[in-house]
Structures are given as C-alpha cells and as structure tokens.
Amino acid sequence: MxxxxxxxxxxxxxxxxxxxxxxxxxxxxxxxxxxxxxxxxxxxxxxxxxxxxxxxxxxxxxxxxxxxxxxxxxxxxxxxxxxxxxxxxxxxxxxxxxPYSRLLSCYLDRILTASSKPRRQLNAYLKGRGEPTEDVTFESFIRAICAQGSNTQNSHWxxxxxxxxxxxxxxxxxxxxxxxxxxxxxxxxxxxxxxxxxxANKDVNKSPRATNAGGKLREFYTPELAALVADRFAADFDAFEYERDILSY
Structure with a gap:
C-alpha cells in the first residue's frame, strides 16, 4: 500500500x-x-x-x-x-x-444470536432483498453473504x-x-x-463462544452451498491454499 x-x-x-x-x-x-x-x-x-x-x-x-x-x-x-x-x-x-469453518462458526456464533450486531446487519440486508429475517437458516445466510460485495460484507464473513x-x-x-x-x-x-x-499458552481460548465449527461441516454444508462458498471466496482458497473439496476435511 x-x-x-x-x-x-x-x-x-x-x-x-x-x-x-x-x-x-x-x-x-x-x-x-x-x-x-x-x-x-x-x-x-x-x-x-x-x-x-x-x-x-x-x-x-x-x-x-x-x-x-x-x-x-x-x-x-x-x-x-x-x-x-x-x-x-x-x-x-x-x-x-x-472459509468453510469460518463461515459456519460465524453462523453458529453471531447469526443464531439474534441480538448480535452482525445478525442485525444481516437482517437489514435480507429485509432489503425482501427475504424473511426470522429463523435465518444456514442456507439463507450463505446465499445472502455470497451475493454481497466485500466492501459491504460484515467483517465476520x-x-x-x-x-x-x-x-x-x-x-x-x-x-x-x-x-x-x-x-x-x-x-x-x-x-x-x-x-x-x-x-505459547495452548490452553488459552479467549473466544466468548467456541463453536467447534470445523467438526460440523458435513452437518451444515450441502454440495451446492459448498460450491457457492468455493466460488465467492475463491480468493481465500487460492491465496491461502485451502482445499475446496469439503469432503477432505
């Protein structure tokens, strides 16, 4: 820069x-x-x-x-x-x-918490698209954020x-x-x-809410949702060398 x-x-x-x-x-x-x-x-x-x-x-x-x-x-x-x-x-x-586990962690932590700021911002975006804001599913979350430009996305996703x-x-x-x-x-x-x-303190986890998202990928992702993320977040998969095949995790 x-x-x-x-x-x-x-x-x-x-x-x-x-x-x-x-x-x-x-x-x-x-x-x-x-x-x-x-x-x-x-x-x-x-x-x-x-x-x-x-x-x-x-x-x-x-x-x-x-x-x-x-x-x-x-x-x-x-x-x-x-x-x-x-x-x-x-x-x-x-x-x-x-990217797969990060987005799932965000959903489990911030989107399922109705009072969180990221959830409120997502609700405003969904409302602007004419979509329901109650009981936001993981699929709705993924489809919405994959339609956003990076400069309008919340920093959590x-x-x-x-x-x-x-x-x-x-x-x-x-x-x-x-x-x-x-x-x-x-x-x-x-x-x-x-x-x-x-x-060096490997026992320290200061996250206010651990989600164990990495162990839940197959529970939430369908092949279609994984393909959406792989496409929209291609820059992350490429730049940081993450495998796109969700079955490999």
Missing amino acids: ALYDPASIKHRKKLLDFENNTNISLRNRYVYFAVDKVANSSIKNSLFDIEYAPVGKKTVTLYDKRSSPLLSPYQLPPDLLREVLNSGNYFRFAFVRN RVQADDILFGDVEFDFIGKFERLWQDMAVVSSRIWGELRPEM
Missing part, C-alpha cells in the same frame, strides 16, 4: 473496519491485521499481555479498540503510517482460516483476502487458525527473537 488511500481501501472493505482491525505496535514494531472469527480474541489477549507487561497494566477488554494498547492507523501521522504499512522496519502479519488487503499490503507472515499456537510461536520469534510465554 503506497499510501493510506481511503478510496483504494473502500473498494475492498469498510474504512471503519480498517481502523478497528489494524493493530500497530510502535514499541515492538509490528502490525497485526486482525480477521474476525480467526482466533482474534486469543491473539489479541497474547499481544495485549506483552504490550502491557512493562507497566504492569491489565487488559480491560479485548473488544473495544478504545481500550487497546495497540494503535489504529488514524492515530499515526501520514509519514509514520506510510513507514508502518510499507517499510521493512515493521513486521506485518495476519491469521486466516478455512468478509472475504479474508480483501479484509487484510492481501496484494496491497506486503506481509511478512500469514499464520493459520488450524495451527494457531505453532504459528504464534513463529510470530513471537520473528518479533522478539524468542518464544514469549504469552504466545
């Missing part, structure tokens, strides 16, 4: 999501591009603990960026933001997930390649949800030169 170009970003995602999900450490010189429904809570918990360690502070919440020790792009002057996003002086990383601005941002490392703590160790060694204990 040559510059902080709002027009370019808006083509792929919402600007507010860019601000909320881009996490910058000036002290430790890294940028974490968070992707919702990809162990975001566990990763942030580890990073927050490390960032607060020098002053002995405790994390207040993982879910309000205003309480984060990590900065957002708008808080940096343009020249520093340019350095953060482009230069070799900062380690840029993200984590991604199998946005195409991950667009969500992290893949191809515009040059990444130093992209880890995977499926090998979370193994890849967290890689991130730790690249940033701190060692495995920080905060990045």
Whole structure:
C-alpha cells in the first residue's frame, strides 16, 4: 500500500473496519491485521499481555479498540503510517482460516444470536432483498453473504483476502487458525527473537463462544452451498491454499 488511500481501501472493505482491525505496535514494531472469527480474541489477549507487561497494566477488554494498547492507523501521522504499512522496519502479519469453518462458526456464533450486531446487519440486508429475517437458516445466510460485495460484507464473513488487503499490503507472515499456537510461536520469534510465554499458552481460548465449527461441516454444508462458498471466496482458497473439496476435511 503506497499510501493510506481511503478510496483504494473502500473498494475492498469498510474504512471503519480498517481502523478497528489494524493493530500497530510502535514499541515492538509490528502490525497485526486482525480477521474476525480467526482466533482474534486469543491473539489479541497474547499481544495485549506483552504490550502491557512493562507497566504492569491489565487488559480491560479485548473488544473495544478504545481500550487497546495497540494503535489504529488514524492515530499515526501520514509519514509514520506510510513507514508502518510499507517499510521493512515493521513486521506485518495476519491469521486466516478455512472459509468453510469460518463461515459456519460465524453462523453458529453471531447469526443464531439474534441480538448480535452482525445478525442485525444481516437482517437489514435480507429485509432489503425482501427475504424473511426470522429463523435465518444456514442456507439463507450463505446465499445472502455470497451475493454481497466485500466492501459491504460484515467483517465476520468478509472475504479474508480483501479484509487484510492481501496484494496491497506486503506481509511478512500469514499464520493459520488450524495451527494457531505453532504459528504464534513463529510470530513471537520473528518479533522478539524468542518464544514469549504469552504466545505459547495452548490452553488459552479467549473466544466468548467456541463453536467447534470445523467438526460440523458435513452437518451444515450441502454440495451446492459448498460450491457457492468455493466460488465467492475463491480468493481465500487460492491465496491461502485451502482445499475446496469439503469432503477432505
């Protein structure tokens, strides 16, 4: 990304999501591009603990960026933001997930929770299409989100390649949800030169609601729904090397 170009970003995602999900450490010189429904809570918990360690502070919440020790792009002057996003002086990383399990996890966690913000946004979209908003099925959810452009999708189901601005941002490392703590160790060694204990706690799962979506794929996906996801989320399958054949999982 040559510059902080709002027009370019808006083509792929919402600007507010860019601000909320881009996490910058000036002290430790890294940028974490968070992707919702990809162990975001566990990763942030580890990073927050490390960032607060020098002053002995405790994390207040993982879910309000205003309480984060990590900065957002708008808080940096343009020249520093340019350095953060482009230069070799900062380690840029993200984590991604199998699109099939990520979308199912989103459905089980956010869509089946009628009061959640993603569900309310989905309801508004369905209403605009003249579709029912009560008792949204997994099929209705998949068909609706596959009809959306990335820049209008909610961050919990946005195409991950667009969500992290893949191809515009040059990444130093992209880890995977499926090998979370193994890849967290890689991130730790690249940033701190060692495995920080905060990045090695395999028993930590800070997700407010674990869904075990990876073990339920065949229960929810039909061949037609899997084909829809494979087509709409092709950028994720290709860029991050996930198998399209759902029977292989």
